Structures are given as structure tokens and as C-alpha cells.
Amino acid sequence: MRIVELPEILDALDEEAALAAVEDGFRRLHRGSVQLAEVAHLNFEDPPGDCHVKGGYIAGDDVFVFKFATSFYRNPEQGLSSSNGCMIVVSAKTGEQLAMLKDQGVLTDTRTAMAGAIAARAIVRPGSKVLGVVGTGIQAQMQGEMIARLLGLGEILVYGRSADKAAALADELGGEAVDLAELCARADLIVTTTPSTSPVLTADLIRPGTRIVAVGADTPGKQELETAVTAKARLIVDSAVQCAHHGEAGWPIRSGLITAEALVELGALLENPVAFADDEIVVADLTGVAVQDIAIAKTVWERLAN
DSSP states (O other), X not given: OEEEOHHHHHHHOOHHHHHHHHHHHHHHHHHTOEEEOOOEEEEEETTEEEEEEEEEEETTOSEEEEXXXXXXXXXXXXXXXXXXXXXXXXXXXXXXXXXXXXXXXXXXXXXXXXXXHHHHHHHOOXXXXXXXXXXXXXXXXXXXXXXXXXXXXXEEEEEOSSHHHHHHHHHHHTOEEOOHHHHHHHOSEEEEOOOOSSOSBOTTTOOTTOEEEEOOOOSTTOOOBOHHHHHHSEEEESOHHHHHHHSTTHHHHHTTSSOGGGOEEHHHHHHSOOOOOTTOOEEEEOOOOHHHHHHHHHHHHHHHHO
């Protein structure tokens, strides 16, 4: 098995190719040509963190992929990244482990940011100009940069519980640090990137026509959006099964306010785009699906193997 360290991975990572592969992965997932293993989760309280293992296979591929990823949110206080992990590329013909991509969580973070940009592009209201970023961590920075760049949003607003961290991220993104009420009042599109277990965005803050990409609720118990928001919004999900179990969509489903049949998978929306009403609140609930890991790992491995 080839062990591939992060510098070599970054050299082989082509953003355009990986972005196209992740988007195609969502389409294939919707078509039913992807096998996904059941997700394994571990949650930690002190220090706070989580671990998840995801894996899957796209029909017809020569390889399949399993990913091990961790997030420990106080790591930056020790000078460490909050993300870590690796991806294993395995032959679908022999079962041989071909490579361990020791990406230190970078591929996971990158494919998550790509999913956010893909979802944002699918739900954004025409004429939108202002992006609101809720959170100040790695995903906040990556989502803010990628969504603004790929969608051409010229103004970025940042909110975080730490005013200093929000100001630092706003400076990095070329934006402005504001309070949450102002962000919600001005932003056309909001991306939430926190590990919160209690709602950050409440119904009284969200105005008609707001589009939200929610990426924080990737393990059971997490919730960034008040149930009153998701109960009345049009819900786009990366995986209906996953999001009903531990995404934002699961909260109104478990409360009996909506049914699972109301969920629209992102792959279905990409296959058949919808013109949402201007005043419609649309939420893209992204829990992270193994097909994203397969897609980005494949693009890296194909360049390394050739």
C-alpha cells in the first residue's frame, strides 16, 4: 500500500476536476448507483470533538474509498488543526488497499467546502450579492472563500461568538464582522459552519427569500437552525436518509412538523433545477456523504497513479 503524505496530495489535487467529480457524485447518488456504508460516529465531551468513518463505492469504478476523520474543536488553542484524518483507496477488483491518503483532514474539509458551493449555486436567488458566514473555524474560512468566488458574491459578512476571531476571519476574506441580527438582515445567502448543539439561527432573524447552506449538523445532536426555520423552509439535503437521522432536517421530522417525503436530495435538484420563489426560504442541509470522499480521493489517486 502506498502511503501518500499531505504535500504530495495537495500537488495532485485539481480543484476544477474535484469540484466536477463531487457534483457528479451527488447526481450518481440520486440515480441509485452508489453504495454507501453505514456511517460510524463517536462523540467526545471533554475535550469536545467527534470522529466519523464513511465509505462507499460508485458502480463501475475500479476503486472504492473509506475515510476516517476527526474534529476536535479546541485543538487550535494548542496550535493544532481542528481537523484530521485519512482516506483509504481500495481496489474494487481485488480488495487490495492501494493507497492511504494521509490528508490530515484537508480532503474532507475541501470536499465539504465544495459541497457547500455546489449547493449554494443550486439554491441561490438570482441577483444575490451578499454572503453571510456564521462561524470562524476552518469551514467558515473555506466555505466563505469558495462560495463567494464561485458564485461571484462581492460582499461577505462574518459572525462568530468570538468578536476577535470574527474580525480576523472577516479581514482574511475581505469582508466585515457584524452581529448576527445584522448578518441575517443583509445577507442573501447564509452559510452556517458551527458545531453547535443548540440553534444559532432563529426564525425571528430569517427574512423571506433567505437561502441557507447548513454544514454544521454532521453528527447526531448537532443543530444550527431553529426547528421553526426548517419546518417552514424548502429543504434540500445531501442524503435524505442521513439528514433525516442527524441533519437539520431531522429536527422537524422528529417533531412531526414535516415528513421525510418533503426532502429533496441535492442530486435530484442538480438533475432537475427548480426556480424557487423569490420570497421562499430554502435550506441546503449538508451532513457530508461518502460519495464526496470517493470523488475527491479518486481525482487525487488517478493523478498519482498515472
